[in-house]
Amino acid sequence: MNLHEYQSKRVFAHYGIPIPEGEVATTPAEAQAVAEQLGGPVVVKSQVLVGGRGKAGGIKLAGTPEEANARAEEILGMDIKGLTVQQVLIDPAADIQSEIYLGAVLDRAKRRVVLMASSEGGVEIEQVAAETPEKIITVAVHPYLGLRDYQARYLAEGINLPKEYTRQFIKIAKGLYQAYMESDASLAEINPLVITGSGELLAVDGKIGLDDSALFRHPDLEAMRDTAAEDESEIEARENDLTYIHLDGEIGCMVNGAGLAMATMDIVKFYGGEPANFLDIGGGAKADRVAAALRIILSDERVKAVLINIFGGITRCDEVARGVLEAIDTLDVKVPFVIRLVGTNEEEGRRIIAEANLPTATSLAEAAQKAVAAAKGETL
């Protein structure tokens, strides 16, 4: 789960990181009121969970409250990479002297949280990593020691931060590390962290990604979830403990296990088809979860065939078969199914499927080939 910019910055502020004193608005009139209260020029920033908002025209400067109203009018309702802007953040326009980057992320190879800093603020860190990797300075933090002052100093020196800002920088770096750990983040970045004309460091933009596995102990952060910004099918999937990702192909895939689900998509593609989704029903799925999965797959109008590939370990093939029939009974199914059930209780599962006269397959290759053929309208 990702937090919006304004939510991320509020978390940062809680850990002593200075942020602009802006407010969120959902209408142009509200935007104008916020701008009046702040006084002076403001920035109107779309709050959507995608990168590249600026380039898409989702961030604009406004000199007066009336201009803030007009800019908010333009930005609210705008479509940015498929997401509709429903709220804008009105921040006082910062007097920016220079921009740096500061981020925290989990380094899988080092098995440590690392802090990264770069003198190239305001651009995506991935771009800096690709073009000028020497400009990224990192320190790895031992989980029992936490970020030490000297490590933060290494970062400051590594990016040639003028010495008069070192103390502020150390405080911000430690705040960011603490925010990361205490929120169970997977990513926390301040980009840019700016040096203002009045000699202050200020977190002008920020982003926090959270570890979904740890949300159970952060009800306050979970409450910040913006369901309006999510794909409806992905919400329904989450409520049913399914992992669903919508893609652009024509073959709906229902599989148990993430690795097998990806491998199934790969083999569909290998035989000339395009997967319509990634869908993992997880371990031990009962009939109702299987039915929910099919409902989600079939709600995608581009789906021309459905491939079900189950390798039962803790998942029982007979439960899956019952779920498939339950879904077919309750839904208006217009597309062909190809079903492959192997593993725990496979005989019973296959018997249920055979009685319903649905096409089955033994090997994964056969299943994929049949699904690709079915999607092209060939009779099985």
Next chain:
Amino acid sequence: MSILVDNDTRLIVQGITGREGAFHAEQMIEYGTNVVAGVTPGKGGEWAVGNTPVFDTVAEAVEATGANASIIYVPARFAPDAVIEAADAGVDLVICITEGVPALDMVKVRAYLDTLGTRLIGPNCPGLITPGEAKVGIMPGHIHTPGNVGLVSRSGTLTYEVVYALTARGIGQSTAVGIGGDPIIGTTFLDVLQLFEDDPATEQVVLIGEIGGTDEQKAADFIANHMTKPVTAFIAGQTAPPGRRMGHAGAIISGGEGTAAEKMAALKAAGADVARHPDEIAEIVAGKV
């Protein structure tokens, strides 16, 4: 021979009175695994799954039974504690099946285990099996058959798929190890490749990877420089769109690091045979028997 588990494995099941723990304890016993004890705090003195004694703590279970391995089926929020408890009780091999353990908890757990030298497999993994000797995990036992192919994988059901295809061709397995798909895990590809390289019963190895991270690239380096046994590899996620998370926390492509194409190229360059789709794996392995 085999690696990590065999007839000498004396196993504790942590969480044996829970739904998952009880079910899989029974399955493991049925397979022939030597399950010597269960642990559930507050239920010490009871019996579970037939005649398995239950203890309140792992330390007591080890003391009473001489257990040398422990498998964990407790909910995610209790799993880090369960792993540390097993390590503190002196268990050398700890297998954590539990899915959804917070990544930052695992950073701390792993840092602690490294100071003790405890080997952890997982979390979020299917466990491991030495066919005909010990099944320590949740995989369906009957699809396996004893033999000389060692398997190591980040994925559960995909491994079953490959094992099933191997067995169907009459090709047996020495040990199959599911290392788990989380960002921070206890045992990596490198560890298991080294064990297979040193195991006289393993003649060739199958490595099943996924998009995300760089563990497969490191495995490729190891294969190129330290492996004499032939390796067949497959990487799941060739069609996964960049930047989207595919279930496993590990299956993330970020910043051009960890794509299937990069990993396949690295493995190929290291001399491994790389399968294009899962059904091809058994075919390639069969050609090398």
